[in-house]
Amino acid sequence: MSGAAASRAEALGAAASALRAAGIDAPRRDARVLMQHALGLAPEALLADDRVPLGKGEARRLAALVRRRAAREPIAYLTGRREFWSLDFAVDCSALVPRPESETLVEAVLAQAPCLPARPRVLDLGTGTGCLLVALLSELPGALGLGIDVSATAVSLAQANARRHGLGRRAAFVVADWGAPLAARFDIVVSNPPYVAARELASLAPEIARHEPRMALAGGDDGYESYRRLAPQVARLLAPKGLATIELGAGMADEVGSLFAAVGLVEIGRRCDLSGIERCAMFARDIDAGFWS
Numbered sequence: 017m018s019g020a021a022a023s024r025a026e027a028l029g030a031a032a033s034a035l036r037a038a039g040i041d042a043p044r045r046d047a048r049v050l051m052q053h054a055l056g057l058a059p060e061a062l063l064a065d066d067r068v069p070l071g072k073g074e075a076r077r078l079a080a081l082v083r084r085r086a087a088r089e090p091i092a093y094l095t096g097r098r099e100f101w102s103l104d105f106a107v108d109c110s111a112l113v114p115r116p117e118s119e120t121l122v123e124a125v126l127a128q129a130p131c132l133p134a135r136p137r138v139l140d141l142g143t144g145t146g147c148l149l150v151a152l153l154s155e156l157p158g159a160l161g162l163g164i165d166v167s168a169t170a171v172s173l174a175q176a177n178a179r180r181h182g183l184g185r186r187a188a189f190v191v192a193d194w195g196a197p198l199a200a201r202f203d204i205v206v207s208n209p210p211y212v213a214a215r216e217l218a219s220l221a222p223e224i225a226r227h228e229p230r231m232a233l234a235g236g237d238d239g240y241e242s243y244r245r246l247a248p249q250v251a252r253l254l255a256p257k258g259l260a261t262i263e264l265g266a267g268m269a270d271e272v273g274s275l276f277a278a279v280g281l282v283e284i285g286r287r288c289d290l291s292g293i294e295r296c297a298m299f300a301r302d303i304d305a306g307f308w309s
Contacts, residue, residue: 025066027051027075031082038086046091047082053095054078088222101151105177110169111144112208112232117289121206121261121296122151124287128259128298134158136203139253141194141246142166144232146174146187148206153183162202163189166231194249201255209242211235211265239265243275250299251279259284260299269294 022030028047035043052059054077055070070078081094092098092113098105100114101122107113135158140149143163153161161183165171171189178187190197212233217225224233235242243262250260260281264272273283281299289295 021069021071022075023067023069024051024055027070027078028066031078034082034086038088040085040088046085049091050081050085050094051078054081087226089227090223093227098145100145100147101154103147103151103154103181105145105147105150106173106180107145108169108173109227110167110229111165111173112228114145114147117291117293117295118148118208118263119151120287120289121148121208121263122155124261124285124296124298125152125204125206125259126155127287129156131257132259133203135160137200137255138162138204138206139195139198139202140164141205141207141249142209142232142242143174143189144170144208146177146189148208149174149187150177150181150183152204152206153178153186154181159186159204161187162198163187164192164195164198165189166191166193167229170229194245195253196249198253200253201258202253203255203258205250205254205258205260206262207246207250207260208263209235209246211239211242211263211268213237213239235265239268240271240275243268243272247275247279247281250276251281254281254299254301256301258300261296262299263296264294266293269297272297 028051031047032044035046040046055074090113092107093109098107098114101119138152138159138161140163143165146163149161149163153159163174168191171191175189178184210233212235214237254260269286276299284300285298286294287296
């Protein structure tokens with residue numbers, strides 16, 4: 017072969033082959049995303065002329081990204097972004113990558129919005145990227161929100177995402193251990209706590225097990241440790257006619273319901289994700305169930 021630079025089409029094919037050899041499920045899709053990122057191009061621009069040769073800097077950037085993806089680093093960490101609730105979020109390894117199934121919590125809250133105050137106070141416990149809080153504030157224009165996370169780096173990321181979507185004045189973020197330092201009451205409480213049992217951590221996909229933050233995944237020996245800590249704090253922080261919506265691991269709904277019932281909260285419903293898994297449970301104080309839609 018001559019020393020001529022590879023074209024975009026050739027580089028894309030080579031990248032896809034390398035990812036396929038590494039066991040990546042959708043190698044060509046991922047290769048295309050990485051090439052778009054390396055070249056700074058929109059999808060349509062990348063496809064416009066695949067005969068254009070890659071510059072040396074572009075080739076180096078692409079090769080570095082392919083090596084990291086072949087090592088099973090999540091593609092969202094490589095590109096630094098992920099879509100959630102049709103919003104673009106900055107992501108990094110300080111927080112879990114936002115997942116489509118967590119949108120179920122946003123749907124559950126919005127379905128009950130007619131029963132909530134016009135200007136609700138929203139609390140997001142374990143905010144991570146801030147995706148739940150930002151999504152809710154984007155849909156509830158009168159709402160104010162507070163995000164809590166034990167990771168200072170995650171809190172900085174969530175703050176940046178709130179500003180990214182023009183919500184910096186309506187959202188505040190605090191570094192804390194769940195809601196321990198709080199005394200105020202909130203109309204909406206949401207949380208996606210760690211719920212992977214210790215024995216299951218090693219069996220997670222390599223993208224998760226090797227790269228996503230362990231403290232945002234590990235739920236103790238049985239997976240319920242965070243729920244045990246969370247339940248009494250939610251009971252203390254939830255307003256009299258407030259709504260708490262908590263993400264669930266698969267098959268965990270009944271036990272989580274019992275934990276929240278033990279602190280005086282009433283389960284008012286569950287919602288399944290698109291896979292049919294009960295993904296969140298909703299709780300309120302002991303009031304007339306007919307209050308909720």
